[in-house]
Amino acid sequence: MAIEVRVPTILRVYTGGQKSVNAEGDTLQAVITNLEVNYPGIGGRLLDDSGLRRFVNVYLNDEDVRFLDGLNTSVGEQDAITILPAVAGG
Amino acid sequence: MRFDSLLQSVGHTPLIGLPRLSPSSDVRLWAKLEDRNPTGSVKDRAALNMILQAEAQGLLRPGCTLLEPTSGNTGISLAMVAKQRGYNLICVMPENTSVERTQLLTMWGATIITSPAAGGSNEAVRVAKGLAAQNPDWVMLYQYGNEANAQAHYDSTGPELLSDLPEITHFVAGLGTTGTLMGVGRYFRDHKPDVQIVAAEPRYGEVVYGLRNIDEGFIPELYDASLLTSRFSVGPLEALKRTRQLLEIEGIFAGISTGAILHAALGIAKKADEAGQVADIAFIVCDGGWKYLSTGAYEGTIEEAETKIEGQLWA
Numbered sequence: 001m002a003i004e005v006r007v008p009t010i011l012r013v014y015t016g017g018q019k020s021v022n023a024e025g026d027t028l029q030a031v032i033t034n035l036e037v038n039y040p041g042i043g044g045r046l047l048d049d050s051g052l053r054r055f056v057n058v059y060l061n062d063e064d065v066r067f068l069d070g071l072n073t074s075v076g077e078q079d080a081i082t083i084l085p086a087v088a089g090g
Numbered sequence: 091m092r093f094d095s096l097l098q099s100v101g102h103t104p105l106i107g108l109p110r111l112s113p114s115s116d117v118r119l120w121a122k123l124e125d126r127n128p129t130g131s132v133k134d135r136a137a138l139n140m141i142l143q144a145e146a147q148g149l150l151r152p153g154c155t156l157l158e159p160t161s162g163n164t165g166i167s168l169a170m171v172a173k174q175r176g177y178n179l180i181c182v183m184p185e186n187t188s189v190e191r192t193q194l195l196t197m198w199g200a201t202i203i204t205s206p207a208a209g210g211s212n213e214a215v216r217v218a219k220g221l222a223a224q225n226p227d228w229v230m231l232y233q234y235g236n237e238a239n240a241q242a243h244y245d246s247t248g249p250e251l252l253s254d255l256p257e258i259t260h261f262v263a264g265l266g267t268t269g270t271l272m273g274v275g276r277y278f279r280d281h282k283p284d285v286q287i288v289a290a291e292p293r294y295g296e297v298v299y300g301l302r303n304i305d306e307g308f309i310p311e312l313y314d315a316s317l318l319t320s321r322f323s324v325g326p327l328e329a330l331k332r333t334r335q336l337l338e339i340e341g342i343f344a345g346i347s348t349g350a351i352l353h354a355a356l357g358i359a360k361k362a363d364e365a366g367q368v369a370d371i372a373f374i375v376c377d378g379g380w381k382y383l384s385t386g387a388y389e390g391t392i393e394e395a396e397t398k399i400e401g402q403l404w405a
Binding site for chain 1: 159209210211212214215234266289291293294296298299300301302303304305306307308309310315318319320321322323324325
């Protein structure tokens with residue numbers, strides 16, 4: 001079961017420059033664990049001891065996972081995950 | 091309606107039903123037309139209140155200089171208020187914003203310092219903080235961390251919405267400084283806590299996320315996630331599509347960020363309708379489309395328009 005994960009420019013050093021990679025897992029946590037297997041180093045840029053890093057936003061089909069179930073959010077085959085750094089608006 | 095001065099006319103904006111975009115008579119969308127403010131954007135509320143609060147705190151003297159990082163609308167609002175109250179304004183603005191913003195800022199007497207496109211508003215904030223440190227006599231009101239920004243919406247936008255739409259179930263607005271969502275969110279938490287507060291966050295082109303390090307990210311000091319029910323990221327294609335629908339179907343000529351907000355509002359409306367719920371969904375029309383005509387957002391196909399606004403700070 002492959003889930004599309006869109007990777008921001010700043011993290012593409014870990015994905016060989018790929019904008020989008022496939023990962024497996026039935027929760028966001030499992031997907032990130034799987035990403036780390038194939039793209040070593042990326043996991044540590046996304047997570048710290050407390051969970052998702054403060055300036056990392058992750059969206060499941062455009063919805064911020066912090067307002068779903070965080071790392072426990074269920075993901076399925078039709079889903080797309082987008083990772084973006086937090087930036088200023090206004 | 092009569093007011094003693096332009097500044098007193100800030101707010102009191104109309105709430106307009108959208109009978110044709112609403113999915114049914116049970117699930118209704120309502121547009122709050124913030125483009126009806128003096129400089130044509132929702133930011134007039136925050137700008138006026140930040141200056142009035144700074145005056146009340148004794149931070150401002152006649153002729154003093156204000157400094158603000160802004161992608162445009164807040165700067166334009168501050169420039170208008172500053173001119174009325176006798177202050178100078180210096181705006182730090184990313185270079186990848188529409189030409190109309192520069193023209194309007196100049197017209198209202200502001201001085202513009204540009205910051206690099208890469209990094210978007212993050213860079214503007216960084217440059218402004220550096221300038222503030224070098225020029226201690228300048229006053230940076232700092233919209234991202236100034237409680238008077240959110241308070242403006244607690245005191246005006248929230249009460250206006252509840253008064254015009256007592257049956258409100260959802261409020262949707264853009265997430266930039268977070269001031270609108272925090273102020274209105276807090277108002278409803280205190281006065282009608284079952285109202286869902288939904289954030290629509292613009293997703294820009296890659297250049298805007300061009301940080302050197304993920305730890306250089308930025309979260310406005312005003313942001314309190316506990317006030318939000320959900321938060322959606324909306325890309326330029328959806329934002330443009332909805333901006334045009336709003337014009338074609340309901341006749342409202344809005345800026346591109348409003349399209350992103352409408353996209354989130356329509357998603358909520360669809361879900362409510364499918365679940366057989368009754369919903370009254372109010373959303374913010376941040377500004378009119380005038381300032382974005384030069385971007386090409388309203389011409390040609392949606393895909394052509396998307397290419398034209400790629401790399402621009404369109405919200």
